[in-house]
Amino acid sequence: MADIPVDLARHPIGVVVRRTGLKPDLIRAWERRYAAVEPSRSPTGRRLYSDLDIERLVLLRQAVQAGRGISHAAALDKEQLRTLIREDRPTPGPARLLPADPWNGQVTAEAVLASCLSAVERLDGIELELQLERAAVALSQIHMIERVLVPMMHSIGDLWQQGTLRPAHEHLASAVVRSFLGEMRSAHQPPSQAPHLIVTTPARQHHELGALIAAATAATEGWSIVYLGPDLPPEDIAAAAHQRGAKAVALSITFPPDDSRLADDLRRLRRMLDPRIQVVVGGRSARHYEAALKEIGAHPVADLAEFRRALAKLRVPSSA
């Protein structure tokens, strides 16, 4: 693996916004008021953030979400932030010991990805799980998802098409990633009056990875998740939303580029749902259904950052 030292890679603020889910104004305010991060500058004064800066911002965001004041959090270093966040999780979870790390000290998403792929090739699910768990200690959840899990599943898909890997490899990786994401989600215990979010895939959509990612992400944002797995007809989605008094429904659409029954299902869902319940739709194939989505007033989201922004908007009933 090529070594681009993490602390040298420079990103403009736009990238940081996408990777952290924070608004640009807020990032600058944090810098101005509390020196929360101190990015270097381009010759013309543009802020240039390192990967470490971004990581730090993610940690700060988590700390704030856990009820800390930013003024307090900004004074802490990376390790202190991490322990703080860990402590704020109400269920400390089984204090598992994680011994020796192979990529000593420096943990980059790329290195983790490589180890993981190698574990998959060897069909070593236990090793894969171990790598992921170790990496999760060092990498933010967003990094884990966007730079490790998603690229890994993509690579496996590619290698499968090339004939290098077999379905068995993909199955094994899916099983491990699924349970890993499940743990990620349930590690966050929602605040007591958190709004409920139904997460599922519409009928005939059997890939649940996107839904799991959405669930884990929304959990970090403080939502209370009702995860219903894949392949659910609209009647059931609506019924579940009403029973739990959900604030919103998140759907992941990954498979067929075109399916008129799916568009029908979406319309049907909208009709059966309380108008106050919002619908958010993401996933690889979501854009193929733009028309139907617009028709039912659903929020289409193209990536995780957008999903997080949509969630933030939904919490405050101020969106149109």
Place this chain on the structure above:
Amino acid sequence: MADIPVDLARHPIGVVVRRTGLKPDLIRAWERRYAAVEPSRSPTGRRLYSDLDIERLVLLRQAVQAGRGISHAAALDKEQLRTLIREDRPTPGPARLLPADPWNGQVTAEAVLASCLSAVERLDGIELELQLERAAVALSQIHMIERVLVPMMHSIGDLWQQGTLRPAHEHLASAVVRSFLGEMRSAHQPPSQAPHLIVTTPARQHHELGALIAAATAATEGWSIVYLGPDLPPEDIAAAAHQRGAKAVALSITFPPDDSRLADDLRRLRRMLDPRIQVVVGGRSARHYEAALKEIGAHPVADLAEFRRALAKLRVPSSA
């Protein structure tokens, strides 16, 4: 472990509220009236609680819940509070944060099952997970599987057919049970030269519950599990078995009472597999394929006990 001295870590009242479950007004009232805790202050007068303060508040809350007056409890120190709480509670269980035990003390499979079903009815996945985790502490893994998980999924199936529950309930329960079984499995780490067991379901068999149960069970028996998820064609099963040098393959067959393609697949698997690799087949529909199983010399198992016995036999190369 990073070192933040316990008595120095300072938390704003919001965090204390989350960790103790007390309302902010009440915390302040206790301080004002009884000096129950005496948090330090920020330069601007905000209260800053130490970890010890929080611990003390939790103890106070428990004492009050047990019927003590706060004015009395507030005068006691930590140790006195602890003994007091211990006396008041018949169950000597570990002083949990935010306790709420429905079946206080006595944990029976039936009681757990009832709580779980109620959680499913309410579509409360978090609660379901919590119940299962609590129960897992008190019940053996075998009990958990045979007396809680399996009956629960059966009941849900029945209630679904009756129309009392909807697919959404079943989906939710499946998702939680799946991840629970996954954790069960990965909690055991196999001894270094444990024999490998491939666990999966044949092609077109989408129900993975049986396979997950088999994986979790075999893991307790000291096998090293290669879990490949559901729906795998025989070529892949064989390839995986060879790549990992597996000692045996475990298949779960639950769905169609009769499928000639499945019988074909089984025969094909046997042909492609090293003759030394054993095949074990279980699941609800396994008995419908007795002929094919006999033909390929597979061990059919009717229940978990039999499965464990089969596993034990396989470890010692003495079977016929």
Place this chain on the structure above:
DNA sequence: TTTCGATTGACCAAAGGTGGACGAGCATCT
């Protein structure tokens, strides 16, 4: 030219602090 980013200053909602009042529940007194 349009979009992105930086700066500044202002605004305002949310969180927190203080003091006080209210009222349900319970024990005590006449």
Place this chain on the structure above:
DNA sequence: AGATGCTCGTCCACCTTTGGTCAATCGAAA
């Protein structure tokens, strides 16, 4: 029994601090 008073959780009015957001303006990039 009824009146009285105490305990203690809750609520409110009013203030300060904190911190997220916005608008206006300008320079740099695409």
